[in-house]
Amino acid sequence: MVKVWEWLKKNWKWIVFPVGICLALLGWYLWWTKSPPDDVNSSTTNDAADQAIKDTNDAIDNKEKALEELEEKHGEKLAAMTDEQRAEFEEVKKKPIDEVASWIDSL
Secondary structure (H helix, E strand, O other): OHHHHHHHHHHOHHHHHHHHHHHHHHHHHHHHHHOOOOOOOOHHHHHHHHHHHHHHHHHHHHHHHHHHHHHHHOHHHHHOOOHHHHHHHHHHOOOOHHHHHHHHHOO
16 A cells, blocks of 8 residues: 555656546537537517517607697696696606696696
8 A cells, every 4th residue: 555655646647637638628528519509590589679679669659649648738737837846747757647647637
């Protein structure tokens, strides 16, 4: 056993070095085989994202139109607002259109 220990102390590099190289090659091979292919077709994801953007833009446009209609319908009330009410109105405009309409009705 002493002879084996002496040999290991003298030649440990020749055991660790090839094992390290083998592990590095194995790691590189596993990384290479598990990386995603370059030609992944993600058109369904792109279509869904485009649809979501379109729906969001449509919702924003609809809210802006509804706000314009409310401002036209209640123009007299809005013209008679104080500065404090105008500031509050700007904050309320960020909320859903139903809340905006009920706020205007409460004037």
